[in-house]
Amino acid sequence: MDYEEINNNQGVNMKSLRVVFYAINGTGLGHITRLNNIAEDAAILCERLGIKPTFEFLTTSDAPSVVSKFITTKLPSKTTIRQLGLPVRSTTAAVKSQIISFMTGARADCIVLDTNPKGSYGEFPFLRDLARTSVFIDREKKSDVIDSSFKKHVKLFDSVIVPESQCAIVSDLFHPNMVYSGKIHSFKPEKSYSRKDSKEFFGASSKTLIYLSSGGGGDPQSESQLMEWINILTNKLPLAKIIVGYGPLYKGTIDYSRDNVIPYTNTNINQFFPGFDFAVSAAGYNTFEELKAARCPGFFYALEKGMDDQLQRIETLSKQQLCGLVDLTQKEQSLNVFLSQLDVIKEQLSKQPYESGSVYAAAQVLKTALSKRDIFIPDFAIDNQVNELIKQRIKSLNNLKAIDAAQGQLCTLKAKA
Template sequence: MYIESGASRESMKNSILFMPTNGAGLGHLTRTLAIARRIRKIDPNREIIFFTTSPAINLILQEGFLAYYIPSKMFFPDYIWSNQWNELLEKQLKLILQLHQPKTFVYDGAFVYYGVMAATEGITSLKRVWVKRKQNKPEKDVETKSKENFFHHIIIPGEYQINLDSQAEIKYHYCNPVIYLDKSELLSKDEVKEILKIPNEYKLVYIQLGAGNINDIESTLSILLSILENRKDLYFVLGESIITSNRIEISIERLLTLKDYPNSRYYNAFDLTISAAGYNTFFELMHFGVPSIFIPNEKTKSDDQVARSMVAEKAKAAIVLRNPNYQELENAIDNVLNLSNNMIIRNNTQKLNIQNGAEDIAKLILKL
């Protein structure tokens, strides 16, 4: 149970507890960090705590937030059952709630664990908020619909520009995609080339085909690198997730691997990005105006990357290739790297008018 209020604990009464879960990538963690950063900017004295199942807890600590960690069930041995793991989660979360007595609990995950519900139910002073990105494949929405009733508010980052309704009495709040960095935080092209030790005469191509935990990217990547290697004016940067367990070992002249967070801070430097169309990456690339070729991952459980990327292609803000062969990839690369085409595509990304929803969500949470 919560500790009774007292003068010595009054400063903790408005604290916010974020709980991003682990996923194939860093979407849940990135989203909550983006929101927490904006809350801290608006209200520097607000206590913000994290409790996560993501192994990338170091990213939270780097931002200066206090963080607690419990490994996902997948990291435990088989003899630990799901109900045992949930009991462990419940006990740890209850202790955190007792220590910090937050007024707001912000959960970001595709699935709500029993341990989360058991630990937070019955605390009348705790406002429960679920940041729940809308899934594109509707059959997957049905599985989590009943869990929404447990939360006081559902915040749904959408696909494109949406005006957030900030009325606290409304349960469902739709908003723009959440983007981690502000445009002012990106490095310049000269800064990136200096950091990565890339000579000025090269054009830069960034490759990010998805989180290695889901995608089988080797065949497409092999074709892609063969094409790029034949062009002597290019230097290519292969983005690698910091949580992937299988490093891609490639030794090619004019290629380097970038394993950093967030990689988006380098986006100003790239003349072309060849990428999957995952939610965070897609909207960051379009928001920051990077000419892109999207190769959507069609094997995700619930995320319709094809539909998302086709909106950009329709706006002539990107090229979309599905299961491309050598010639299709080569033609698309030549097309985007053409100087006049490159500028047209870059300008068209801004016509999509993708706004950052992070600050709107931060203001809403503070209003709650």
């Protein structure tokens, strides 16, 4: 059941749980996308538990449209302030005042913040007392950004969720309420197309189908990178169809002139991932994890981001033969190597378990928010609903596999006939 159905089925006697998801972004989509994944699953769990989810987003992201199922309030990002040449000190003071005013009116049971525990403008210590509880999403980051001030701010949160495995580099190994959720992504098998249907959607039933992306599109080099990759892929695989995912932050020119290229500007591209033969993409957290969850082989290159070590992310998986690593000095040659390893990568991906980090993270948000409310729901009741939702998703993923296997056998029989 999705969020629209929840709204239609809510009874007048349901108690409301108010959560504010505060997403800080400028040139990327990581925070807002990850929090949206958690919020959507938290809303599903609320409905199953008889709670009305009153969720809102407060964001500095320049792509607030990523959130489509919740009320979203947009604030200027630091990137926008710089680009407009606004006075930093006075503008920042005005924005901080807006944030505090918003939180005062929200009367939130919980505030959820991602990656930067200080807030966009160092305002979290002022926000802490404006919500009953607080949760920090502490995704893996470069170790040199985890200084004493960073750790001090993490300790202010009631709960910390690490969207990684337990070997990740996190801000505070000794937080008393830290939970490892596993990877968080937005690939939902129950909402995804089969391989055959995905290929048919893009008119590539008998062709190689490639996904090309530069992530959210906010990197200044996105336009030149995408054009270069279109040329490389076209030269190497002239009969293939290339779907170019222009992220919501993309500001460059979109090329509509090529017969073998389809521009795609919606944010729901991941529902087609099972149909792609492989993907070429920057290795931002969300795209990386979505492709892996969909078992789509990825050929990844690293962008330089403030806290995010994309190169380490690629190297970790490529050593396990779960993806390919682009050599930026020899792109064509490294593409040849990747294509020669494609069958091995597909086989290794098929053995990977489906990660349900967004569901586990959603459960932890609910447990934290409910801890200071007059709504008594035992942890085991939440855990039971978590297990049921995960079972349903794994069943949907297995159904997609079964459909693809059956269609593959049918194609083989037709070929022999």
